[in-house]
Amino acid sequence: MCVDDTPPPPGRxxxxxxxxxxxxxxxxxxxxxxxxxxxxxxxxxxLGSPGRGGDLVVEGGRLLDPLTGEVTEDAxxxxxxxxxxxxxxxxxxxxxxxxxVPVLRAHGQWILPxxxxxxxxxxxxxxxxxxxxxxxxxxxxxxxxxYQDVAxxxxxxxxxxxxxxxxxxxxxxxxxxxxxxxxDPDLAPLARLRxxxxxxxxxxxxxxxxxxxxxxxxxxxxxxxxxxxEQDPLVQVYDREQLSTIVAAARRGGKGVLCHSYSExxxxxxxxxxxxxxEHGAFVGExxxxxxxxxxxxxxPTLTAIAGLAESSDPVLAERGRTYLPVLKRAxxxxxxxxxxxxxxxxxxxxxxxxxxxxxxxxxxxGLPALDAxxxxxxxxxKLLGFDGTAGRLARGFAGDVLVVDGDPLADLGVLSxxxxxxxxxxxxxxx
Numbered sequence: 001m002c003v004d005d006t007p008p009p010p011g012r013x014x015x016x017x018x019x020x021x022x023x024x025x026x027x028x029x030x031x032x033x034x035x036x037x038x039x040x041x042x043x044x045x046x047l048g049s050p051g052r053g054g055d056l057v058v059e060g061g062r063l064l065d066p067l068t069g070e071v072t073e074d075a076x077x078x079x080x081x082x083x084x085x086x087x088x089x090x091x092x093x094x095x096x097x098x099x100x101v102p103v104l105r106a107h108g109q110w111i112l113p114x115x116x117x118x119x120x121x122x123x124x125x126x127x128x129x130x131x132x133x134x135x136x137x138x139x140x141x142x143x144x145x146x147y148q149d150v151a152x153x154x155x156x157x158x159x160x161x162x163x164x165x166x167x168x169x170x171x172x173x174x175x176x177x178x179x180x181x182x183x184d185p186d187l188a189p190l191a192r193l194r195x196x197x198x199x200x201x202x203x204x205x206x207x208x209x210x211x212x213x214x215x216x217x218x219x220x221x222x223x224x225x226x227x228x229x230e231q232d233p234l235v236q237v238y239d240r241e242q243l244s245t246i247v248a249a250a251r252r253g254g255k256g257v258l259c260h261s262y263s264e265x266x267x268x269x270x271x272x273x274x275x276x277x278x279e280h281g282a283f284v285g286e287x288x289x290x291x292x293x294x295x296x297x298x299x300x301p302t303l304t305a306i307a308g309l310a311e312s313s314d315p316v317l318a319e320r321g322r323t324y325l326p327v328l329k330r331a332x333x334x335x336x337x338x339x340x341x342x343x344x345x346x347x348x349x350x351x352x353x354x355x356x357x358x359x360x361x362x363x364x365x366x367g368l369p370a371l372d373a374x375x376x377x378x379x380x381x382x383k384l385l386g387f388d389g390t391a392g393r394l395a396r397g398f399a400g401d402v403l404v405v406d407g408d409p410l411a412d413l414g415v416l417s418x419x420x421x422x423x424x425x426x427x428x429x430x431x432x
Contacts, residue, residue, distance in 0.1 A: 050157040050158065051157065051158045051159055051160060052081055052082065053079070053081050053082010053083060053160060053399075053400060053425035053426040053427070054079070054081075054082060054161075054400070054425060054426030054427040054428075055079060055080050055081065055098070055101045055102070055426055056079045056101065056102050056103075056104060056400065056423060056426045056427070056428060057076065057077065057078050057079070057097045057098070057101050057102070057103045057104065058076070058077040058079070058103075058104045058106055058111055058402055058404065058423065059075070059076040059077070059090065059097070059103060059104070059105060059106065060074060060075075060076075060105050060106050060107035060108075060109075061074075061075060061106030061107065061108070061109040061110055061111040061404065062075065062109075062110045062111065062408075063075030063077065063087065063088075063110075063111045063112075063394065064110060064111070064112050064374075064409065064410070065393060065394070065395070066112070066113065066371070066374050066375050066378040066379050066392060066393065067375075067379050067392075067393055069371050071410075072088060072089050073089065074089060074090045075087065075088065075089060075090070075111055076088065076089070076090050076092075076095035076097075077111060077394050077400075077402060078094065078095060078096075078097070078098065078101075079400030079402075079423070079426040080098070080101070080426070081426065082160065082399065082400050082425035082426040082427075083397065083398070083399065083400055083426075084394055084395060084396055084397065084398045084399070084400050085396060086396060087394045087395055087396065094396075102428075104404070104421065104423065104428055106404050106421075109404050109405060109406055109420060110404070110405050110406075110407065110408060110409060110415070111394070111402060111403070111404055112374075112378070112394075112402070112403045112405065112409065112416075113137075113378055113391065113392055113393050113394045113398070113401060113402065113403065114135065114136070114137025114138065114391065114399075114401030114402060114403055114422065114423070114424065115135045115136055115137065115138075115344075115356045115357065115360070115377040115378065115381075115403060115416065116136065116137075116138040116139065116140075116343075116344070116356070116377055116378060116381035116382050116385065116387070116391055116392060117131065117136040117138075117139040117140070117164070117344065117345055117346055117348070117356040117359075117377070117381075118139070118140045118277070118298075118300050118343035118344060118345040118381040118384055118385060119140060119142045119258070119279055119300050119302055119343075119345025119346065119347050120136065120139050120140070120141065120142060120345065120346055120347070120348045120349075120353070121141065121142050121143065121144060121149075121347070121348060121349035121350075122139070122141060122144070122148070122149055122152045122163075122164075122166070123144050123145070123148045123149075123349075123351075124148070124351075125152070125155060125162065125163070127348075127351065127353055128152045128155060128156070128162060128163035128164065128166075129162050129163065130353040131163075131164050131348070131353050131356075132161070132162070132163065132164055132422055132424050132429055133419075133422060133429060134353055134354075134355040134356065134357070134417070134419070135355055135356050135357055135403050135416060135417070135419045135422060136164050136355075136356045137164055137165065137391070137399070137401035137403075137422065137424050138164050138165040138166075138381075138382065138385065138387055138390075138391040138392075138399075138401065139164040139165070139166050139167070140166070140167040140169070140216075140217065140258070140345070140381075140384070140385050141153075141166060141167065141168050141169040141170075141217075141219075142169060142219055142258070142279070142345070142347060142349075143169045143170065143171060143172040143219040144169075144170070144171070145171065145179065145180050145183065146171075146180070146182070146183045147168075147170055147171065147183055147184070147213055149166065149168040149169060149170065150168045150170065150213060150214050150215070152166055152168070153166040153167075153168045153214075153216075160424050160425035160427065161424045161425065161427035161429050164424075165387065165390070165391065165399070165401075167216040167217050167385050167386070168214065168215055168216050168217075169210075169215055169216070169217050169218065169219040169258070170209075170210035170213055170214075170215035170218075170219075171183050171184075171206070171209075171210060172219050172220070172221070173197065173203065173206045173207060173210075173218060173219065173220040173221075173246055174197065174220065174221055174237070175195075175196035175197050175198055175237050175238070176196050176197075177190060177196070177197060177206075184209050184213065186205070186209045186212075187205070187206070187209055189205070190202055190205065190206070198238075198242065200242075200245050203242060203245045203246050203249065204245065204249045207246060207249035207250055207253070208249065208253075211250075211253040211255065215255065216255065217250075217255055217256055217257070217258060217276070218246065218249075218250040218255055218256070218257045218258070219257070219258050219259075219260070220238065220243065220246050220257060220258075220259055220260070221237060221238065221259065221260035221261070222236055222237065222238050222243060222259055222260065222261045222263075222266035222267070222269060222270045223235060223236055223237065223260065223261055223262040223263055223266045224237060225260075226262060226280065226282075226306070226309060226317075226320060226324065227305070227309065227317065229314050229316035229317055233262040233263070233282075233320070234262055234263040234266075234283070235263075236263060236265065236266045236269070238269075239269060240269040240270075240272060240273050243257075243259070243269060243270055243273035243275070244273040244274065246273075247273050247274040247275060248274075251274075256275070256276030256277070257274075257275045257276055257277075258275065258276060258277045258278075258279055258300070259275040259277070259278060259279060260279050260280060261278055261279060261280055261281050261284075262280055262281065262282050262283055263283055264283045264284060264285040264288065267281050267283070267284040267285070267288045268285070268287065268288040268291070271288055271291050271292055271295065271297050272291065274295075275297065276297065276298065276384070277297065277298035277299070277300050277343065277384060278292065278297060278298070278299050278300065279300050279302060279345070279347075280300075280301065280302050280305070280306070280328075280347075281299060281301060281328070281331060282301075282306065282324045282327050282328040282331065283327060283331070284299070284331050284335075286334065286338075289331075289334055289335050289338050289340050290338060292335070292340045293338050293339050293340050296341065297340070297341075298340075298341045298342070298343050298380075298384045299331075299332070299335045299340050299341070299342050299343070300342075300343045300344070300345040300384075301328055301331065301332050301342070301345075302345050302346065302347040302359070303325070303328060303329070303332065303359055303362035303363065303366065304346040304347065304348075304354050304358050304359045304362060305346065305347035305348075306321055306324050306325050306328050307321065307325055307362060308321065308354075309321025309324070309325075310322045310325055328366075329362075329365065329366035329367070330366075332363065332366040332367070332368070333366050333367035333368070336366075336367070336368050336372065341380055341383070341384070342363070342368075342376045342380055343376055343377075343380050343381040343384045344356060344359040344360055344363060344376040344377035344380075344381055345359065345381075346358065346359050355416070355417040355418075356377055356416075357377075357413065357414070357415075357416025357417035357418075357419075358417050359376075359377065360373045360374060360376065360377050360413050360416055361373075361413045361414060361416070361417065363376050364413050370409070370410045370411075370413055371410060373413060374409060374410075374413070374416075377416075378391075378392040378393070379392040379393065380392075399425060400423060400425055400426040401423060401424055401425065402421075402422070402423035403416070403419050403421075403422060403423075404419065404420045404421040404422075404423075405418070405419055405420055406418070406420050
């Protein structure tokens with residue numbers, strides 16, 4: 001059975017209601033009310049404007065630039081309105097502390113740009129804040145059930161200290177939507193489909209609804225899930241033609257696709273269908289990696305999630321994790337050696353946020369040099385998300401997102417999982 005050939009209503013007409021519902025689910029309505037008690041006296045137009053960033057000077061530590069690997073002693077980072085105005089050694093023009101601007105002293109510590117988590121599921125305001133506290137000042141959603149990530153993205157724009165700068169994926173394009181079919185009335189016709197979301201019309205419909213609701217990227221899958229013991233991650237659920245339909249529909253809206261994948265055939269079908277990034281990809285082979293390098297397709301292995309399976313109390317998942325992790329590490333190293341761009345992502349979900357620094361550690365454990373591992377969560381991930389002029393470095397014009405750590409990350413990447421202080425858009429974020 002096909003879906004009725006009627007387009008979803010314009011996003012402009014429905015987006016306010018969708019954002020309000022998503023905000024309620026994510027808990028962001030109360031957060032914004034608490035952040036701006038004077039909102040009742042504020043015009044609707046001004047409420048729609050992004051919140052201004054903070055003013056702050058971070059001074060005295062060693063500044064690492066992931067792009068060049070350069071380390072600057074006794075560095076000063078000047079942030080005004082949430083944007084870096086100057087960064088460099090003390091005494092360089094522009095690094096003098098402006099009058100009245102708060103100072104965060106980092107003597108004896110290291111200063112890095114805030115990290116980027118390229119695959120995370122943020123369903124609540126509390127999870128969004130936790131991600132920031134654990135070092136992820138920018139992120140890409142791996143999908144949510146009811147457009148909570150769209151609301152979290154808006155929270156980040158209005159109150160940046162409470163959420164990472166976010167690329168929202170909306171809902172998962174998957175054969176069985178389950179309760180997600182209630183995420184939007186325009187999905188209701190799909191309930192009649194006996195085979196689920198598989199036809200060209202159905203696939204296009206889910207993508208179009210996502211785009212109408214303001215998704216920045218589209219998330220789909222080619223294989224079943226590894227985190228469910230009753231599923232086999234090597235079973236393919238979409239073929240290359242179906243994936244191509246999803247990619248084409250996303251491209252019509254100017255968006256890319258991230259694809260959950262495990263088997264070599266599934267990975268190859270996804271890459272040749274034109275996806276932007278391959279997620280998980282434990283059994284990706286050399287021919288697919290070479291195709292990824294040729295196309296510029298990113299690899300987001302989510303090593304943290306696979307390592308987490310090995311610690312599961314479920315014996316099926318634990319064995320799966322122990323089997324997949326070494327295979328995935330070898331794939332990561334092969335990708336790096338071939339020149340495939342890598343991005344760090346934790347695949348955090350279910351109310352638990354893993355520190356993105358842990359993913360950087362696992363990239364290093366897979367064989368990447370420390371600096372290259374750091375790049376997967378800074379310059380590399382920022383480029384994938386389209387934040388390469390905003391995140392991933394601390395240089396003039398970049399966002400004032402800062403990580404202050406208590407040791408040399410080039411010698412001990414573990415310090416990235418234990419930030420001494422996080423600064424988001426010029427706001428020093430207090431500990432939970």
